[in-house]
Amino acid sequence: MLPSCRILRKTRFPYRCVSNVAQGPTEELFDAAPPRHARVVVCGGGAMGASVAYHLAKLGWGNDTILIEQNRVGGGTTWHSSGLIGVFKPSFAQVQLTKSSVELYKELESQGLSTGWKECGSLNVARTRDRMTVFRRMKAQSKSWQIHCELLTPEQCKEKCSLLNVDDILGGLWIPGDGVGDPYEVCMSVVGEAKKMGVKVVENCTVRKVSQTNGRVSSVETDLGTIDCDYFVNCAGFWARGVGQLSEPYVKVPLHAVEHYYLHTKPIPGLDPMTPVVRDQDGHIYFRENNGRLLAGGFEPVAKPAFEDGKIPVTSKDRYLPEDWDHFHVLLEQLLHRVPSLGNSFFDRLCNGPEAFSPDCKWIVGESPEIRNYLVAAGMKTVGISAAGGVGKATAELIVKGETDFDMYELEVSRFLGLHNNRKFLRDRVKEVPGMHYGINYPFHEFQTGRNLRMSPVYPKLREAGAVFGQVMGYERPTWFDPEGLHEMLRRNQDDENQDWSTPYQMAYTNTYGKPPWFDFVAREYEACREGVGISDYSSFTKIDMWSKGNEVVNALQFVCSNDVDVPVGSIIHSGMQNKYGGYENDCSLARLSENHYMMIAPTIQQTRCKVWLQKHLPPTVALSDVTSMFTALCIMGPFTRLLLSELTDTDLDPKNFPFFTFKMLDVGLANGIRTMNLTHTGELGYVLYIPNEFALHVYSSLIQAGEKYNITHAGYYATRALRVEKFFAFWGQDLDTRTTPLECGRVWRVKFDKKMDFIGRDALLKQRDEGIKRMYIQLILDDHELETDLWPWGGEPIYRNGKYVGTCTTTGYGYTFKKQVCLGFIENINEEGVKQTVTNDFVLDGDYEVDISGIRYHARASIHSPILPTKYPDKERDVYQATRGKHDEAQQILKSI
Known part of the structure; x- marks a missing residue:
């Protein structure tokens, strides 16, 4: 009471x-009407738009920038914001951007300007x-x-x-x-400074249309006239989604108030x-x-x-x-x-x-996928003043320099699909999103709203098998399986008021920082994948076909990829797509289906992002088609997979006829045209079958029926993830990002410096190879961690070497073969003066390591190579595969010599 x-x-x-801004600023501060030409038009006169204009002016573009506001400057959400500025954010990128904002406000205050x-x-x-x-x-x-x-x-x-x-x-x-x-004082001070540096500011000016020519911004039509421009920046706050729809094609800015x-x-x-x-x-x-x-x-x-x-x-x-x-x-x-x-x-x-709020509770920044030179800075979820300084600076740098020092890949607008911009989806999702702001977001957090959007044809069968689903890019993906019905008992013990247990399907949860409730389920699936036969749904993976009449597609991919993709037809090659820094814009597998036709497999979260990167760099003569939704992908893995698949196809699966890292078009059961790849992405023997959707249920049922004698077991994402962590495989979006290079993560063998043509990032990688790397990707096995009672590492834990901080864990997981916690991460060698030194193998291996988990340090053993894990059923192919870390050429040479 x-x-x-x-x-x-x-x-x-x-x-x-x-x-509190009802009176508004003095009329003399602003222009009566916009000019007819400008390099940049910034839409939105709040703190964010003001910051973008200010930083453009600081970079010398003041006289070429126009800031337009549909009402009064500072009169949007700026005037009623709480004004809280906290530097701790969910990700390092947001932390860096917030720190930049604080620096800006301190600088303005030192100049006598009120913030x-x-x-x-x-x-x-x-x-x-x-x-x-x-x-x-x-x-x-x-x-x-x-x-x-x-x-x-x-x-x-x-x-x-x-x-x-x-x-x-x-x-x-x-x-x-x-x-x-x-926020209002920040907005007015920044606008005033921008105005002094030449920025034109126009109030009561409404955008009617954003036009593009040949895929680039060309003009902005307002109710006060048309402005020819090269860049448009959408800083329209919760109007940003509507402004995005004023162009053709419309730009998705998924926001809901x-x-x-x-x-x-x-x-x-x-x-x-x-x-x-x-x-x-x-x-x-x-x-x-x-x-x-x-x-x-x-x-x-x-x-x-x-x-x-x-x-x-x-x-x-x-x-x-x-x-x-x-x-x-x-x-x-x-x-x-x-x-x-x-x-x-x-x-x-x-x-x-x-x-x-955005549908994933993150900011929305960067260039839109739909129109070049159309940038977005919105979705700041009540903390716009925290973001404004840093995001404004980063956006201005992207426009003027074409790059920024801030690594914002996880915040980019290209992380979304069209479904995320559906208004009904957004309405439902934003009931849940604000609560995340102060909620405890346990590991592997799952949204409860906006579910059952994208489902593979085998989804009903997986659900019957006890699948507990997570969601990624709108796709329902099995995380683990509970065929015995224990999930009902476990979830009754969960004290989570926000869970909606009335749903007819099972949604994944962890709800702890210690041993998770799904541990034993995943252990069973993990063992099946290593010692028997496991079957996993890979349908959410990004799948893109690329082809051309001549060899244009080969030349284009040679330029975009750091590996040599000019391999024999039927081969599969793993490659990074590097940027000019040598960092990863994409990490993918390419199957050469025919002379001038490739199929690319990329991480699920890359579906929009990697297409944008390809579209920027592929010539018009290369056709590109997103076939993600055309194929159901089923992965079977384990030592008995060749025997299983042999029962369903008349193709000879002997390694001499169908070796590692190759592709064949198979008949499976009664179905034909199954794109089958001899790899698993987990380090285990097996195949991934890319099945036209109309055959998916038949192929799935055939595999399950034939696999009964091998005790075929469904495996979810958590089991395949555990396999990859233990094998020391890097994840894009967790370990690999736009600033991480192949040399830093032990993938130099995937970079072919000697191929006949240049590729993006080659010069940066050559320089790094000559000078030595300043950070290295390592695997750490925790020795003294107690599985049942200690808090687990979930990523982000500091790494100490000889008592000195040297790096951070990026991906973690339990090693079911090691029976220990496994942490993957990067370490640096920083001297007493704070200068980064070269990191060598000797430096890594000659150290005493600890990982800090919630304030308790655990001793760890460091490794720089993938381990060879013991198995009940030795297999020369698997041993060779693991020993060579999946290097196709080396593996083939060794197998031929056996």
Whole structure:
């Protein structure tokens, strides 16, 4: 029951939330109409658009940049933002961008320009053991991310903020470098500086159409005239999705607004202006001092979508949403519990200011896949002021320099598919997304909404087999299998209020930082893949066909790929697609189907991104077709797979006729035209069958029926992942990214420097080869970790060598053969002066290693080569394959000599 207090009595007649920028800036600051020509048009006069324009001007493009705003500058979501600036973010990229924002605001303040920046620090408090585990993981990770923070006791939390009730607090995390700012002051100061450097700013100017010529931005049509331009930047906040639809083809910017509440009190006598920002994430709330008052809000577990018809009013008055006290009640109750004195304060107003969220709760940045030179900077999920400085700088650098020092691949708009921009999908998903902001996101987090979108034809059969599904790129993918029905018992023991157990299919969960509930299921699947026959659904993998009339496709791929793809027809080659730094834009397998026809297999999350990269670099004479949805992919792996498949095809599967890393078109059962590849992507013997969808159920059923005598077992993603981690295989998007080179991760043998033609990144890789690498990918086996009782490594853990921090774990997993935890990651050799030195094999192997898991260091053994794992059924082919790490040429030479 809520206490009787003045704030509650006051809420019977709440004031309307009135914009504090209603008066607007002076008219002299802005231009009356846009010019007819510009190099860049920035759409959106909030903090983000202002920052992009400012940084363009700083790079010398001020006189060539126009900032247009449909209403008043600073009058979008900027005026009602909470102004919180916390440097700890879910990923390193966001951390770096936020740090850049803080640097900008400090610089502006030093110049006498107002930003409202106040370094008051932030205090995060924990009510549960799992939240304290999160804080301990953050404390350990702070070494890698160079963020100063401290773990506090409940008493120390009270010392930092005397307003707190700490009776149910287990501890806290203090981040002294955090602070607050005033989004409107930031916006106006930055716009003013941009204006001084030549940027033209036009208010009350609405975009009607963004035109393109030959796939590039060519002009922007507004209600005040048409502007010919080379670049367009969509910084339109929660209007960004609608602005994206003003072009042909339309640009997808998946965003949807939700109601977001800010409670303002009357001035509180004696309130310390340096009161820290307090976040009680277990209670879904935060509060801060704001000009002698408290400003409080939160992120409720189930959000309320706003503007569900997609029509967002332009003016703040029309955009005002009425207070929903019933919906806000869950937050108000928690605020009164955490700050008891709030019940004696007078309430000023409750502001219901809608905010836009992306479907995966990440920012949206970068160049659009649909139109070249069309950039997006939106979806900042209420922390736009944290992002504005850094994202604005990175966006300006992309325009002016064609590159940026920030590695933002995980935030790029190209991570989405068209389905993510579906308004009904977004409406459902954003009910769940804001709750993630303060929720405990356990390892392998899965969304509960927007499910059952993409399913392979064998999905019903997999479900009958007990599949527990995860989702990636909208695709339902089995994570593990529970054929015995134990999942029902396990999930009844889960205390997760957000789970919807009424769904007719099983959704994956972990809900712990220790031994996961799926451990034994995955162990069974893992053993089948290594010692018998496992079958796994690979249908979500990106699949792209490329062909040409002549040899144009061969030459184009030779330029795009670092490996030599001019291999015999029927061969498969693994290759990276490097950028000019030598980093990975894509990591893929290429099967040469015919003389001038290739099939590319790439990670699921690359479906849009790798197509964009190819389209930028392939000539028009090369045809490209995304065939991901045309084929069902089934992988069978294990020592008995050749015997199994031999029963279903009349093709000779002897290694002399069908060797490793080759492709054949097989008949399987009664079906024909099955693209079959002799590899598994896990290091085990086996085949991947790419089956035209109309044959999928037949081939699947044939494999299951014939495989009964081999005890064929379904294997989910977690089992195949465990196989790859133990084999020391790198993952794109986790280990490999746009700044990681093949030389750093032990894949120099996949780079053919001596092939007859140049390839992207060759010069950078040659230079790195000559100078030596400054970081190296290693495998660490933890020696003293207790499986049952210790917290597990889940990625992001710091690595120490001889007691000195040297790197970070990128991918982790349990090694079911090692019977130990396995951590993969990169280490550096930094001298006492802080200068990076060459990392050699001797440096790696001559060290005493520890991995910090939530504040506890575990000793580890380091390796730089894939291990040869013991098996019940020795097989010379598998032994050779493992010993050569899958190097096709070396494997064939050894097998011929046996």
